Amino acid sequence: MSQKRLRFWLMVAAVFIAPLMFFSTQFTPWTEGTASRTASLVQDVSYPFAWAWHELSTGIENAWERYFDLSGKSKQNFELKRDVTELRTRLLDYDERLNEVNRLRQLLGFTQSIPDKFVAAEVFTGQRSLPFKTIRIAKGSMDGIKVGMPVVSSNGIVGKVIRAGFKFSDVQLIVDYDSNVDVLVQRNRIRGVLGGYANESCRLTLQRSAEVRIGDTLVTSGIVGSFPKGLPVGKVIRISFETDNVSQVITVEPWVDHRRLEEVIVLLRDDPELSRIAEAGGADWIETSTNPAAGG
Amino acid sequence: MNLEFALEQPNFTGADDQRRGWWPMRPHTGVFWADMLWVVVVAALDTHIIPSLTSGSLPFMLMTPWLVVTFVVAPMHTAFFALLLGGLAIETSSGAPRGMYLTAYWVIFATLALCRKTLSWRHAVPWLVTFFFSSFFISNFENALIFIRKNPEQLDFFHFAKQVVRVTLSVVVGMALAQPWMARFKGESPSL
Numbered sequence: 001m002s003q004k005r006l007r008f009w010l011m012v013a014a015v016f017i018a019p020l021m022f023f024s025t026q027f028t029p030w031t032e033g034t035a036s037r038t039a040s041l042v043q044d045v046s047y048p049f050a051w052a053w054h055e056l057s058t059g060i061e062n063a064w065e066r067y068f069d070l071s072g073k074s075k076q077n078f079e080l081k082r083d084v085t086e087l088r089t090r091l092l093d094y095d096e097r098l099n100e101v102n103r104l105r106q107l108l109g110f111t112q113s114i115p116d117k118f119v120a121a122e123v124f125t126g127q128r129s130l131p132f133k134t135i136r137i138a139k140g141s142m143d144g145i146k147v148g149m150p151v152v153s154s155n156g157i158v159g160k161v162i163r164a165g166f167k168f169s170d171v172q173l174i175v176d177y178d179s180n181v182d183v184l185v186q187r188n189r190i191r192g193v194l195g196g197y198a199n200e201s202c203r204l205t206l207q208r209s210a211e212v213r214i215g216d217t218l219v220t221s222g223i224v225g226s227f228p229k230g231l232p233v234g235k236v237i238r239i240s241f242e243t244d245n246v247s248q249v250i251t252v253e254p255w256v257d258h259r260r261l262e263e264v265i266v267l268l269r270d271d272p273e274l275s276r277i278a279e280a281g282g283a284d285w286i287e288t289s290t291n292p293a294a295g296g
Numbered sequence: 297m298n299l300e301f302a303l304e305q306p307n308f309t310g311a312d313d314q315r316r317g318w319w320p321m322r323p324h325t326g327v328f329w330a331d332m333l334w335v336v337v338v339a340a341l342d343t344h345i346i347p348s349l350t351s352g353s354l355p356f357m358l359m360t361p362w363l364v365v366t367f368v369v370a371p372m373h374t375a376f377f378a379l380l381l382g383g384l385a386i387e388t389s390s391g392a393p394r395g396m397y398l399t400a401y402w403v404i405f406a407t408l409a410l411c412r413k414t415l416s417w418r419h420a421v422p423w424l425v426t427f428f429f430s431s432f433f434i435s436n437f438e439n440a441l442i443f444i445r446k447n448p449e450q451l452d453f454f455h456f457a458k459q460v461v462r463v464t465l466s467v468v469v470g471m472a473l474a475q476p477w478m479a480r481f482k483g484e485s486p487s488l
Binding site: 022178259 | 337339344347348351353395402407442
């Protein structure tokens with residue numbers, strides 16, 4: 001066989017072997033480890049372009065809103081004043097109630113659900129045209145962000161950090177097809193695992209006998225994963241019963257509209273289970289077990 | 297023309313006819329580092345700038361037609377490094393599994409490396425077919441992954457409608473990107 005023909009058949013073989021090799025992997029994204037850090041250098045190189053665009057577009061938007069588009073500001077100001085008055089009224093006995101709740105929680109041995117340490121971060125942009133739903137935030141490992149940390153907004157949970165660069169981090173949204181969150185139905189404390197689904201929604205499969213209603217709110221369970229307990233996740237918008245007469249599929253719309261996110265809060269809180277494993281097996285053990293190439 | 301004859305041909309010469317220089321931005325400039333720089337810029341456009349302009353509602357991927365043009369017109373080593381850079385840029389900016397886009401682009405690269413000398417790139421049809429099949433392949437590679445990993449119910453009508461728009465946009469943009477090379481080959485001898 002001539003060398004050219006051999007080369008040809010090697011190329012043909014490579015075309016078929018490459019997908020087979022890929023589909024035999026564990027389908028984990030680039031998260032931690034030396035290989036991931038090296039691969040993510042591409043992002044560090046492209047970061048200045050993204051940063052320049054972000055600054056330019058934000059500058060133009062701010063200039064437009066502050067100096068030209070003032071027609072709606074008067075009405076908005078009126079509405080904001082009304083909201084402030086309403087909120088001040090509500091706050092009158094808030095401190096007293098908060099102290100009472102804290103005393104009762106201490107008596108019952110509960111800890112605070114929201115950790116003291118958090119980082120507020122601006123949302124840079126999102127990768128939503130692909131089936132993999134992520135957003136990029138403008139805070140990274142230099143600000144203490146680590147892989148696995150939960151990300152929330154004022155309306156509810158957003159997702160978790162899957163990759164931390166020096167100055168940016170990527171957050172896997174809860175609507176991503178590979179996302180799973182341990183949740184409770186707030187009304188009757190039924191527990192389940194909420195997975196990402198298409199069209200910016202999530203799905204939960206429960207036993208048919210579980211009583212769930214349209215409009216029910218789901219909150220984080222705090223049992224598995226890094227999310228603290230009781231954070232709002234979304235509301236039930238659709239319930240369909242499977243033909244097997246055993247299960248029901250619940251479609252959940254997240255409280256957070258990921259397309260309109262501007263700022264998020266990263267809770268500087270490690271996954272308690274991962275921390276326990278790291279304590280027992282050593283910090284390198286997780287990297288070696290999740291990334292065999294790193295361990296050799 | 298048979299395959300053996302095609303493999304014996306000298307390197308694809310279309311790119312060598314071009315004016316060298318990093319500007320304007322195009323898939324193959326003739327300068328290696330400029331080509332890599334533009335791949336990084338395309339990655340930034342794909343993952344940051346276009347989504348911010350369209351609020352993420354436009355299912356579009358510029359990287360695929362860009363890399364396809366590079367695979368066709370650039371020397372093999374340039375095309376290979378563009379593949380590595382482009383694939384990694386998409387994978388490390390999303391939650392995609394590691395190796396997914398690298399594998400998909402590798403298949404397209406290897407296929408085009410085998411057949412690029414056998415096709416007459418001065419015509420629009422080979423470009424059109426190549427862009428269509430490349431985008432279609434990338435979309436279906438993602439679909440296969442979703443099918444394997446999760447409930448295939450996710451592959452609903454809305455999902456496929458988005459894929460159709462994405463493939464169509466990729467073909468349109470690809471044809472626009474390939475215009476300079478189509479024009480350059482007008483003088484090519486039809487009796488190769």
